[in-house]
Amino acid sequence: MIEVINFTKHYGDFTAVDDLSFSIGEGEIFGFIGPNGAGKSTTIRFLATLLRPTSGEGRIAGHSVTDDPMAVRRVIGFMPDDFGVYDGMKVWEFLDFFAVAYEIPRGVRRRIIGEVLELLDLSHKRDDYVNGLSKGMKQRLCLAKTLVHDPPVLILDEPASGLDPRARLEMKALLMELRRMGKTILVSSHILSELADFCTSIGVIERGRLLAAGSIRDIQRQIRAHRVLKVELTEGPTDRAVAILQDDPAIRSVEAFGQSVTAEFHGVDEDMGRLLGRLMAAGVPVRSFAEEPLSLEEVFMMITKGIVN
Numbered sequence: 001m002i003e004v005i006n007f008t009k010h011y012g013d014f015t016a017v018d019d020l021s022f023s024i025g026e027g028e029i030f031g032f033i034g035p036n037g038a039g040k041s042t043t044i045r046f047l048a049t050l051l052r053p054t055s056g057e058g059r060i061a062g063h064s065v066t067d068d069p070m071a072v073r074r075v076i077g078f079m080p081d082d083f084g085v086y087d088g089m090k091v092w093e094f095l096d097f098f099a100v101a102y103e104i105p106r107g108v109r110r111r112i113i114g115e116v117l118e119l120l121d122l123s124h125k126r127d128d129y130v131n132g133l134s135k136g137m138k139q140r141l142c143l144a145k146t147l148v149h150d151p152p153v154l155i156l157d158e159p160a161s162g163l164d165p166r167a168r169l170e171m172k173a174l175l176m177e178l179r180r181m182g183k184t185i186l187v188s189s190h191i192l193s194e195l196a197d198f199c200t201s202i203g204v205i206e207r208g209r210l211l212a213a214g215s216i217r218d219i220q221r222q223i224r225a226h227r228v229l230k231v232e233l234t235e236g237p238t239d240r241a242v243a244i245l246q247d248d249p250a251i252r253s254v255e256a257f258g259q260s261v262t263a264e265f266h267g268v269d270e271d272m273g274r275l276l277g278r279l280m281a282a283g284v285p286v287r288s289f290a291e292e293p294l295s296l297e298e299v300f301m302m303i304t305k306g307i308v309n
């Protein structure tokens with residue numbers, strides 16, 4: 001649904017984005033992660049047809065970003081990182097302004113605006129002035145305006161930036177709802193935990209270069225030479241579990257802490273099942289048995305070198 005092909009952007013002598021390529025499939029939520037100044041907004045503005053590339057290509061729903069920007073604008077909803085609004089505009093007027101710009105006929109505009117306000121839980125603010133809204137509500141309104149023409153693709157530049165924890169959670173719930181509605185979503189952030197638990201894939205960018213892209217699971221695999229297995233017991237000493245794991249050819253090292261045992265796993269998926277079978281057969285009271293995922297923070301720290309601030 002979204003393709004970036006060898007995108008490069010120079011500002012004078014400075015290379016903001018360097019030969020970036022990635023693609024996002026239909027129905028995905030792609031988390032575009034990188035520290036400040038990494039090149040996220042530059043890439044996003046290119047995809048939103050607002051910035052010409054020095055070289056490279058972008059395609060959205062099959063339309064070329066550079067050759068057919070009008071077609072691209074019809075299929076995307078774009079939320080910029082800076083939200084500008086004219087003074088003295090009410091919430092419904094703001095949405096109506098965009099609806100007119102998208103050539104939505106007068107007869108259906110009122111209904112569509114009502115639906116979008118409802119979805120974003122802003123119906124009660126319909127007649128309020130935009131400038132009087134809280135930051136969280138402004139962000140929601142900005143998301144609302146990306147939806148008025150019902151685009152299949154949403155491109156959102158730091159939609160949760162500057163929000164308090166509650167408003168962040170609300171924003172996350174909204175993005176998940178939009179995905180359920182079938183939207184393909186690119187969402188950027190420099191805060192990993194914002195994206196960790198609901199993105200289907202991520203791309204990590206630093207100093208204009210893509211350091212890793214793919215599903216979180218694949219990236220974790222690329223980074224970690226081995227997998228980590230965590231077994232938690234309901235009760236009793238961990239000695240038996242430790243002995244069984246240590247004795248297994250798929251395991252290299254084992255550590256026990258409280259009721260849990262962590263092991264460095266070098267086998268294939270079938271070995272996991274076999275190991276669980278061995279523990280159960282030996283009567284070890286297993287409460288949970290699972291591969292321990294890397295946190296996105298860990299992934300990020302391992303991939304980036306922290307050069308950009």
Ligand SMILES: Nc1ncnc2c1ncn2[C@@H]1O[C@H](COP(=O)(O)OP(=O)(O)OP(=O)(O)O)[C@@H](O)[C@H]1O
Nearest residue numbers: 011014016034035036037038039040041042043190
């Ligand atoms: N118009 C411009 N002229 C010169 N340099 C620019 C311009 N726009 C961006 N840059 C530089 O390009 C680099 C990438 O900027 P960009 O805004 O894409 O980063 P970002 O990852 O979105 O960061 P942030 O999270 O701070 O928004 C930065 O070093 C920035 O200073």
